[in-house]
Amino acid sequence: MRRFSVRILAAIALALAVQAAQPPDPAWFVPWKVLNPGDTAPHAQLVVYWLPASRDEMRHSELLTSRTLTIYSSQCVALHVVRPDDFERIAKLGANGKAPVVLLLDVDGREVTHIDNEAGALRVATVERIVRDEIRSREDEADRLLDEARTKERNAAIPIYRHVFDQRCLLPRQAHAAQRALRKLGIDVVE
Numbered sequence: 662m663r664r665f666s667v668r669i670l671a672a673i674a675l676a677l678a679v680q681a682a683q684p685p686d687p688a689w690f691v692p693w694k695v696l697n698p699g700d701t702a703p704h705a706q707l708v709v710y711w712l713p714a715s716r717d718e719m720r721h722s723e724l725l726t727s728r729t730l731t732i733y734s735s736q737c738v739a740l741h742v743v744r745p746d747d748f749e750r751i752a753k754l755g756a757n758g759k760a761p762v763v764l765l766l767d768v769d770g771r772e773v774t775h776i777d778n779e780a781g782a783l784r785v786a787t788v789e790r791i792v793r794d795e796i797r798s799r800e801d802e803a804d805r806l807l808d809e810a811r812t813k814e815r816n817a818a819i820p821i822y823r824h825v826f827d828q829r830c831l832l833p834r835q836a837h838a839a840q841r842a843l844r845k846l847g848i849d850v851v852e
Contacts, residue, residue, distance in 0.1 A: 689728040693740050695719075698747045705739035706768050706831040707795060709788070712743045712751060714760040714781070722783065724763075729789040737830035738792060763788050765795060796831065803828065803835035807842070815846055826850055 693711065694703075702708075709730075713719045719742060724730075734740050743750050745760065755772075756762050761783050763776040774791050776783060803825045810821035822839040829836030843850050 688726045689731045691725060691727050691730045691740060692734050693725070693742045695742045695744060696747065696750065697744065698749060702770065703739040703741055704768070706737040706828060707773070707792065708739045708741060708766045708770075709792060710741050710743055710754060710764040710766065711783070711788075712754070712756050712760045712762045712764070713745060714778075715745055718761060722761075723785045724783055724788060727785050727789060730785070730792070733792050733796070736796070736833075738796075763791075765791055799828070800832055800835060803832050803839075807835060807838055810839075810842065819843065819846060819848065822846075823850070 696703075711724060713722065730738075730740060743754070751757055751760075754764055756764065756775075759777065761778045761781070763783055765773045765775065767773055773795055776787050776791060779787075806821050806825050810818040810825075813821065822843045825832070825839035826836045826843065829840075840850055
């Protein structure tokens with residue numbers, strides 16, 4: 662009986678030692694690009710603008726680490742910080758006196774949505790949610806367009822498939838389906 666309890670205690674001690682030796686989850690630093698006054702506007706399918714209230718907020722915000730935002734940055738979602746002293750860009754974005762704020766814009770520069778601060782701070786979960794919701798909305802729309810194109814005749818389907826294919830960085834699954842459909846119609850599209 663005593664040997665059994667010693668073995669159990671040894672096993673528990675070993676398990677705790679292994680668990681303690683495990684490194685913590687890595688921090689996912691978001692690849693924010695700080696825009697300087699006069700920099701050209703970014704060109705991407707979706708652009709997230711973060712307008713912090715101060716330089717201090719830029720250094721201590723929870724928006725600096727996020728696995729989700731880091732992954733979205735690899736899918737043609739541009740992540741940009743507008744410096745608090747870039748008054749011209751802030752005015753152009755229509756965010757005077759609102760900082761801190763996050764804006765989500767489409768490829769044409771139209772505002773899709775924005776997030777106002779909550780008690781003077783921005784929550785990373787809220788930013789992740791608006792980007793995720795917009796991408797899902799675009800995926801649903803692309804799926805609808807693919808279904809619609811399947812019912813059209815060749816000349817009417819081609820522009821629909823091309824439109825979906827043009828979003829290949831943001832919507833790779835739907836773009837691949839559009840590419841396959843275009844190839845079946847005898848049109849070779851190059852990525």
